[in-house]
Amino acid sequence: MARVPYADASDVPDEHEDLLQSSLQGKPMHVYESIGNNPDVLVGLRSFFGSLWTDSGLTDRERELVILAVAAEAGNRYEWHQHVNIAREVGIVDDDIAAVGRGDLASLDDDEATLLEYALAVARNEVDAIVHAEIAALYEDDAVVGIAAIAGAYGALGQMIDAFDLDLEEGTSFHGWDPR
Structure with missing residues (x-):
């Protein structure tokens, strides 16, 4: 069992609910749900990792x-x-x-x-x-x-x-x- 709870949509601001889900699969992912315990960090990480995917060369x-x-x-x-x-x-x-x-x-x-x-x-x-x-x-x-x-x-x-x-x-x- 994970050491931090898995956040769900009710635990994050409405505008960040989609960040709990895989952008590829459209389903919740434990990695994002765990980081969702700190929505501001989740926003930053998703932005950073998104940039790595699209801008790494x-x-x-x-x-x-x-x-x-x-x-x-x-x-x-x-x-x-x-x-x-x-x-x-x-x-x-x-x-x-x-x-x-x-x-x-x-x-x-x-x-x-x-x-x-x-x-x-x-x-x-x-x-x-x-x-x-x-x-x-x-x-x-x-x-x-x-x-x-x-x-x-x-x-x-x-x-x-x-x-x-x-x-x-x-x-x-x-x-x-x-x-x-």
């Missing part, structure tokens, strides 16, 4: 691979589970998802492996000049900022999820680190 595939890699690195089941679903929706096949889940970047193409190596270095606080030079050879500065922001933000969100001990939504069960 990454394709949907690249964004989801980064998020999956960060979730797997942290062992965050909730975040991993949610983003396996999204990864599938953007066309990432289960073999690639499973490879990220086991940390097997060699099965991805070289550019994607470099992308995930950089994202993991951000998550581990291990970015050095060499790692930065490798990602900078592939991406413009604005996208490098987007990659680091996604890796850092989803790492922080995973820490909140762990702190709150969030459950998967009712009616779902964990995909596993290898969802095949």
